[in-house]
Amino acid sequence: MSVELRHLRYFLAVADELHFGRAAKRVHIAQPALSQQIQRLEAEIGTKVFFRTRREVQLSPAGMALRPFAERALAEVSEGLEAASRAAAGEIGHLTIGFIETAATTVIPQAVRRFRTQRPDAGLTLRELGVGVQLEDLRSKRLDIAIVRPPFETEGLVLEEIADEGLVAAVPAGHELAGRRSADATTVSNEPLVALAREVVPGLYDQVLALRQQAGGTGVIAQEATSIQAVLGLVAAEFGVAIFPTSVRSLSRDGVEFVPIRSAQRSTMVAARRGDDDSPLVAAFIAAAVSTAGG
16 A cells, blocks of 8 residues: 555544544645545545545544554654654663773763763663773674773774873782872882783783883782772782772772872773764763763
């Protein structure tokens, strides 16, 4: 059938008014043109949808059967157009976001709260992943946004800085550095080091090694672990000290204290998206994440 939406709209106008003249005015066409369109609709269906006399217009059984479906069809089209408009404006849709563990207690909670306030009808899936997996999933479109720490290969990606932090040493509560207001990089890097494994956050791992080298430290990597909490557990057990971005201080752990490191080294966190992804929903979440840097 070549029934068009306008045929259904004209049909419903006549069904509501039961008068061709009033219906024609309602849909802003001439009465003869309206009658012609109804006849075309009837020809497509193969039966009358109205019984017409000089005095009245009535729905036929076929017209009564058609009416609820026509109403539903036009309503769904209207809802679909509205949904398309809202999706284009970034008001609805769904995002899958990857993040590293160091973002879990600061950036992610704050960004999610802001985003949901601004886009209450949008859906989110959050996945804590290592940097390498995030970048692979971002490029293969399994992720929409990756919250990671550089450096990494950026070809085809757009990065926006979320946080630029100093470094702290996580030390056992009984350590000689515990309780100090700060410590110099050489003192920290002379200690045995407990590190977050390179495959999890390679940028941070390499930064720890660079800090040790630049400060002339002699400390070795005594232990590695694949989560921050596991690293802090090893610190509490006095396997060594760990070096983290400042935001890790938000994690509390019995037997561990945090001491700021006096160093020019900084740790940056960024939101990465594909360069060809101009989704307003992606832009809205990244803006919410970036705004966390200002509180």
